[in-house]
Amino acid sequence: xxxxxxxxxxxxxxxxxxxxxxxxxxxxxxxxxxxxxxxxxxxxxxxxxxxxxxxxxxxxxxxxxxxxxxxxxxxxxxxxxxxxxxxxxxxxxxxxxxxxxxxxxxxxxxxxxxxxxxxxxxxxxxxxxxxxxxxxxxxxxxxxxxxxxxxxxxxxxxxxxxxxxxxxxxxxxxxxxxxx
Numbered sequence: 007x008x009x010x011x012x013x014x015x016x017x018x019x020x021x022x023x024x025x026x027x028x029x030x031x032x033x034x035x036x037x038x039x040x041x042x043x044x045x046x047x048x049x050x051x052x053x054x055x056x057x058x059x060x061x062x063x064x065x066x067x068x069x070x071x072x073x074x075x076x077x078x079x080x081x082x083x084x085x086x087x088x089x090x091x092x093x094x095x096x097x098x099x100x101x102x103x104x105x106x107x108x109x110x111x112x113x114x115x116x117x118x119x120x121x122x123x124x125x126x127x128x129x130x131x132x133x134x135x136x137x138x139x140x141x142x143x144x145x146x147x148x149x150x151x152x153x154x155x156x157x158x159x160x161x162x163x164x165x166x167x168x169x170x171x172x173x174x175x176x177x178x179x180x181x182x183x184x185x186x
Contacts, residue, residue: 007132008080008128008129008131008132008133008134008135009134009135009172009173010125010128010129010134010135010137010170010171010172010173011025011028011134011135011136011137011171011172011173011174011175012137012139012164012167012168012171012173012174012175013025013136013137013138013139013174013175013177013182014138014139014140014141014164014168014174014175014176014177015140015141015176015177015178016140016141016144016178017140019177019178019179019180020177020179020180020181020182021086021138021139021140021177022055022085022086022138023058023180024175024177024180024182025083025085025136025137025138026058026059026083028136029081029083029134029136032081033060033062033063034062034079034080034081035060035062035063035064035079035081035082035083036063036064036065036066036075036076036077036079036081036082036083037059037063037064037065037066037082037083037085038066038067038068038072038075038082038083038084038085038124039052039055039065039066039067039085040067040068040069040072040084040085040086040087040089040090040093041055041086041089042069042093055085064079069089069090069093069094069120070094070120071120072084072090072120072121072123072124073120073123073124073126073127075124076124076127076128076131076133079133080131080132080133080134081133081134082124082128082133082134082135082136083135083136083137083138084121084124084135084136084137084138085137085138086137086138086139086140087117087121087137087138087139087140087160087163087164087167088139088140088142088160090117090120091113091117091156091159091160091163092156094113094116094117094120095113095117095155095156095159098112098113098116099113099152102152103151103152104151105151105152105155110155110158110159113159114159114162114163117159117163118163118166121137121163121167122170125170137167137171139160139163139164139167140160141164141176142156142157142160142161143157143160143161168186171186173186174186
């Protein structure tokens with residue numbers, strides 16, 4: 007029986023490194039990368055991430071139709087839900103200074119739909135999926151409306167995904183703790 011694992015924690019907490027370590031020594035892994043290159047800093051971050059992964063791992067890039075990454079391999083990493091969510095949120099709300107409730111719901115439903123489609127496809131092949139996300143609600147309430155909406159959407163998405171996961175880990179200061 008396959009595993010559905012959620013890895014969460016703060017920024018730079020060691021989430022991605024821990025997620026990758028779950029597949030240590032396994033050559034057949036598909037890495038679903040959701041980041042987009044918007045500037046030189048992001049390009050450097052993406053390059054660092056690519057170099058840290060085993061060369062045998064396959065990379066699938068995108069925030070939409072991510073279930074298409076599932077083919078003949080059994081092991082998958084989705085890194086990360088929060089970046090994927092921000093990409094989707096920007097695409098849906100890019101012209102909004104204040105995001106109406108119906109747009110907020112559209113974003114949340116799209117993100118949830120992407121993740122559920124991926125989980126369903128992984129389960130259908132009896133595969134293993136490790137998903138990385140951020141805990142964005144541990145800080146002060148954001149002053150900016152868009153940031154508050156994003157925080158709220160991610161909080162609800164993380165709760166839903168945790169319920170669907172067989173294991174959940176919280177990573178703090180590079181130390182993973184299983185919480186489910």
